[in-house]
Amino acid sequence: MERVTRRGVEDVSWRWQGGDDPLCQRRRVLVAGIGNGSLGDEAFGIEVVERLRGHSLPDGTxxxxxxGQGINLAYALVGGYDAAILVDVVSRGGQPGSLYVFEPNPAAGDTVPLEYHKMTPLVVIGLARLLGSLPSQLLIVACEPTGSSLEAMSNEMTPDVAAAVEPAVKVVAELACRLSCGTAPAHQWHVWKPARWR
Structure with a gap:
């Protein structure tokens, strides 16, 4: 496991072994991959979740x-989870392949357009809020897509986004462990960028 920091991903001495911490009461954590495997960089969230299946994660994760199931995700978010991590591509104006972790604000006063044809993480959260109670902790792990790649029919991600998949797997795995114990911090991070942009 590697620690997520404000500067990036760095090595730490401890490793998650899959065992139970006697001081930690396990919580239900949903890790949801969002996207479309036939639209290039849109496959990012799906691929991250697929690779996480080979990792040891806490019970309850x-x-x-x-x-392509944004509405089903909205219903899942009100299904009694204590925390959730949504993984997707989100354009935030950074370099392609950059990774971000941020906590959306699902307060009642927020305005989120319900664009059913484009179920982005914020749109899904907005819909879920109308359906019931959201998890007490929500995090989005997002990758900056490459330009117009989201509009292109392709079974392959662009190189920068593909290179961000494995770092994202490490980030999500650590966050899942922290959320399982209720210790994940609640601030925004720019956690990783491809080597050519450093």
């Missing part, structure tokens, strides 16, 4: 692929 559920990995789900919601490819």
């Amino acid at each position: 559920e990995l789900c692929d919601f490819e």
